Amino acid sequence: MRVVLAYSGGLDTSAILLLLREQGHEVITVTVNVGQEDDMEGVEEKAYKLGAYKHYTINAVKEFAENYVSKAIKANALYEDKYPLGTALARPLIAEKVAEIAKKEGADAVAHGCTSKGNDQVRFDLVLKYYLGDDYKIIAPVRELGLTRAKSAEILRKHGFEPPGAHKKYSIDENLWSRSIEGGELDDPSAEPPEDAFAWTVPPEKAPEEPLVLKVSFRNGIPVAINNEKMDLEKIVKLLNRLLGLHGYGRIDHIENRVVGLKSREVYEAPAALALIESHRDLEKLVYTPKELRFKKLLDQYWSDLVYQGLWVEPLRLVIEKAIDELNKWVSGDVVMKVYKGSLRIIGRSSEYTGYSEKLIDYDTGWYPSAEEAEGFIKIWGLHSLAAAKARGLNNL
Template structure:
């Protein structure tokens, strides 16, 4: 028998209906829990609505610092990018939200957790894999997989019947926002031929309307993590906030992507990731002068696996822990400064320097040098071609 439920609650239509439905169906206290991970919300109104909808208690957790320090930065040390494009804004947030939900369940004596993810998406997997990895004794209720309120009209009817305020604005797109990104799905985006409406974007200026003069920014890294902007040392949260403002003002970080969901279907999403895009490009640029070639090759070969694990919800798995240690070990020498030029949606590294730089001017110069014997290349080439020569001789017999 269910004694007490902790619901991951946003205050929107879906989770408001779920809150009332859980209380009615299970006849037990429901704690509405909201995670502040950088989305702009009126948290007083969220609290008021949760209590008015029937929550026994509303808990709002400020997780912004933890999100940047323990989730965004580790993933960006690994250059995590899903299917070559997606910088994992939603994927990185879900395990943190679930982790705090499990903590609250323990603190409040709850035996059950619940979420508002649908049975078609990735989030149900991300939430529940995290719950099960952190506390397998908790019961899990996923209303979208068991109730008959399977359309917006039914949700609205249920809300009106139970006195739950229904948003008056016609929200065309399903969106998710946090410190790393804003995502958009649904409506005209469901046809991958349709171009996104400019009015949809909430964060960034369009590249066409971005300033006609480029902006420059210098980012300093220590062991793969950004630690300063334009010479000013900042905490991780402040770094993300500043890069977001800078990127958004220059139209940087928009992405239109058809991705493969873990459950098997393809999905079209549009994203705004201004600060994350700048950070990703800067980090890769610094690695070009600080990482050994073979270390970079091995690390890069692991990035798709790392990214899939994040996307599919395996943040708390043993294989993820192994990969994170490997990624972090490769970052020991990734120290230095990158200068970037931001202009109308483009972010280009135009300078990089490091005390750990492996770039040796004396060896690479086109001018005369005294350290490299170009004649050595003859033997190098012939030995590397030996197996090719043998194959050619065999074919020509």
């Protein structure tokens, strides 16, 4: 049987490659670059050493930025108000590329290294089923055999290979948008994450004494320039990850509700994601009407939930995105942020579509309703509330 394996080059997928070869399958490995800082040539070399029949390395960083990260920015995508969906966004793209290779190579099955406890099994399986249907078998050895890291290491040693990362303290998933850190000491939610868990961000207390001030320019909801220098989204994200991380900004530590019903302690680094979403939300407040702003929050939350829960194939996602795109037509302008020792504040914003008027709001020279207009407004505004409160005898408000 010819099997296409989503291959990261890590411990589990390396062991899976050996297991599949041991079972007599012809294995084609696929590594999709979505911005992880891996040696892609080294990953390919490792795949062939482990017995891969053929290997594909697919550079999808630009596609990830323009077709996935851009949507997350426009949707202010923070699952449970914290997690910027880094891994959740990348999985559908990786699964799509694996499916493309499976069709191209005439494979009989596809394989991945997801566990039965995680969210990624849902994200992979549903997208693979969408593109491949029921004609292809999905093989998930970690889920099916209960492979642990220790068992995976044992398989590699049995075949004469040194297990990659067998002694690492954490399980890491990295892409352009975020760095996810799990396992080890982090499984204790009462303990502060050790400093060795972090790679993109310095400890805030060790960040520079001088604050960093940056201007981000948006066009139709998408960042297009930093300090007036135009650049594509991929470059903007990379630049902000580096600059903001040096100032200790971008760490996330929270309790997350997984799709499978478990609570997990999750630690992330996402300097660019958090900064761009905060800037985008601030600009939205400047241009949206109050009703647009409140409705947009509902759209954002629903979109984030669908993506996190692995429902990239849900038709409602596309419907929500159309509404989000329509509202983002007006989200153009500049946002100025100040970053200092792990904190970020928006200190200025401007837009050609702003609903803000200094002439109206100024308390000395601005427009004032007449006393009659103000009193009439208050009376009508509170009619329903007053009538209900009196009818129900609410004496102790």
